[in-house]
Amino acid sequence: MSKTSRRYAMVMDTKKCVGCNACVLACKAENNVPEGFCRDWIVEEVRGTFPKLQAEIRSERCNHCGDPPCVDACPTGASHIAEGGVVLVTHDKCTGCKACIASCPYDARFVHPEGYVDKCTFCLHRVQKGQLPACVTVCPTRSLHFGDLNDPDSDVSRLLATRKWKVQHPEAGTDPHVFFLV
Amino acid sequence: MNPQLVEITHGRTNPGIDPVLHAWGWEVPVYLFLGGLVAGVMVLLAALELKRRAKATTPAGQAMPFVAIGLISLGMGALFLDLAHKVHVYRFYLSFEATSPMSWGAWILMIVYPVLLLQGLGGLSDGARGWLRAKVGGLGTLLDRVQAFADAKRRPILWTSMAVGAGLGVYTGLLLGTLSARLLWNSAVMGPLFLASGVSTGAALLLCVKLDHEAHHTLVRWDTLAIGVELALLAVLLLGLVTGGSAQQVAADTLLGGRYTPYFWSLVVVGGLAVPLVLNVVEMRRGLRPTLLTPALVLIGGFALRTLVVAAGQYTSFGLMP
Numbered sequence: 001m002s003k004t005s006r007r008y009a010m011v012m013d014t015k016k017c018v019g020c021n022a023c024v025l026a027c028k029a030e031n032n033v034p035e036g037f038c039r040d041w042i043v044e045e046v047r048g049t050f051p052k053l054q055a056e057i058r059s060e061r062c063n064h065c066g067d068p069p070c071v072d073a074c075p076t077g078a079s080h081i082a083e084g085g086v087v088l089v090t091h092d093k094c095t096g097c098k099a100c101i102a103s104c105p106y107d108a109r110f111v112h113p114e115g116y117v118d119k120c121t122f123c124l125h126r127v128q129k130g131q132l133p134a135c136v137t138v139c140p141t142r143s144l145h146f147g148d149l150n151d152p153d154s155d156v157s158r159l160l161a162t163r164k165w166k167v168q169h170p171e172a173g174t175d176p177h178v179f180f181l182v
Numbered sequence: 183m184n185p186q187l188v189e190i191t192h193g194r195t196n197p198g199i200d201p202v203l204h205a206w207g208w209e210v211p212v213y214l215f216l217g218g219l220v221a222g223v224m225v226l227l228a229a230l231e232l233k234r235r236a237k238a239t240t241p242a243g244q245a246m247p248f249v250a251i252g253l254i255s256l257g258m259g260a261l262f263l264d265l266a267h268k269v270h271v272y273r274f275y276l277s278f279e280a281t282s283p284m285s286w287g288a289w290i291l292m293i294v295y296p297v298l299l300l301q302g303l304g305g306l307s308d309g310a311r312g313w314l315r316a317k318v319g320g321l322g323t324l325l326d327r328v329q330a331f332a333d334a335k336r337r338p339i340l341w342t343s344m345a346v347g348a349g350l351g352v353y354t355g356l357l358l359g360t361l362s363a364r365l366l367w368n369s370a371v372m373g374p375l376f377l378a379s380g381v382s383t384g385a386a387l388l389l390c391v392k393l394d395h396e397a398h399h400t401l402v403r404w405d406t407l408a409i410g411v412e413l414a415l416l417a418v419l420l421l422g423l424v425t426g427g428s429a430q431q432v433a434a435d436t437l438l439g440g441r442y443t444p445y446f447w448s449l450v451v452v453g454g455l456a457v458p459l460v461l462n463v464v465e466m467r468r469g470l471r472p473t474l475l476t477p478a479l480v481l482i483g484g485f486a487l488r489t490l491v492v493a494a495g496q497y498t499s500f501g502l503m504p
Contacts, residue, residue: 024193041194049186060194069363075285076273095273096266098205099284105363105500107203110196115267169500171429172363 008084016143023135030134066175070100209264216257222384224347247302304332351377383484386477454483
């Protein structure tokens, strides 16, 4: 399969995640995320009517949307779709106008203390070397999976073909590429 | 029966994002207000001259295009202060991104300056031209050539000013309206609403300065019309939210019973629109002496509209949905 036809995605198994924050710390270490900020984070959600309550723990991040509103909103072309559909920000082009931040339904972006807008990159610098994103490699329960959706034999394709899944805010119409197994 | 429980514990605490998005502070409403104001001044001054086939007669009227240049510069200054990466401001002018209203706005602003300058120079009286000629020193020849061009192309310049002013006014609304992640902003009404508000605030500013009686009378009528259109567009916006899905309901709640309700209804709807509308009608019907109260209320209401829409829009995200 050619490089350009890849479509990277992440699959997060909510049945396995224990909310240990290893993914968050691995991301911070790998990407030098400044203190007080995070590119990925843990959400614990409890729903239901007592005593029938249901808990879900998720590791969330930028959804690397197929139709990313942040890219449309960016006035300088700093936000762009890179290899494998990964949404990136070119720091040298970013003015810090924050239009992309306001346009993101997932609030996945933030202003880096150096002025540019920052977010999850799916660790593309690692992926290009044949490695997995830092968060995926450290997950102790193997609840995070990463791969190429255009490869039917990839982990992510098989999981999505065999398990029930959901995406965040499908009503936003952004075609998110982080999937949550439920 | 026990109520449905929804408890979400969020591990993300990014500054400016959590717990409520605060990407844009006071700078953006200030810019949107001044941008709309200048848009209104451009449209109204051009329309007034085209209608009357006569240039502004008072010094204040002739100075307004130059005042507008100062105001839009102030607005751009506020926008500059909002940038987190200020040294990269030049990046706005190294590309044009067709899908980004902010990119459109950056380029529209570059057209606003020469158009306002030509509109202003062409509208000056002979006395004012002589004064300006004496002030520019060695640039006198250049000034003469620009002024000759501004005189020769007066009508096309006025029509261009109306079009660019309308574009500027609509863009200030579309800048928010195209950001669908913010539930309150996600409406096509934002563009025309901000244009109507820009025209009414522009008229209010013009009514604060000394104009001839006929110009004043015409502006009061146009101001009244713009306020009426703005009220109608606000009603359409609220109707769209109230009758929409759950996302629109979240947005509607902020203005109809939520945290921004008292400010919206008191400062924008009643104080900034309804009261000035009534005062304008009374002034026209009874031939009363104009006061600064009506323009002041319209200007306060216009600024409050931008401030509240920017704040409430950032508050209304998909995360608030049930």
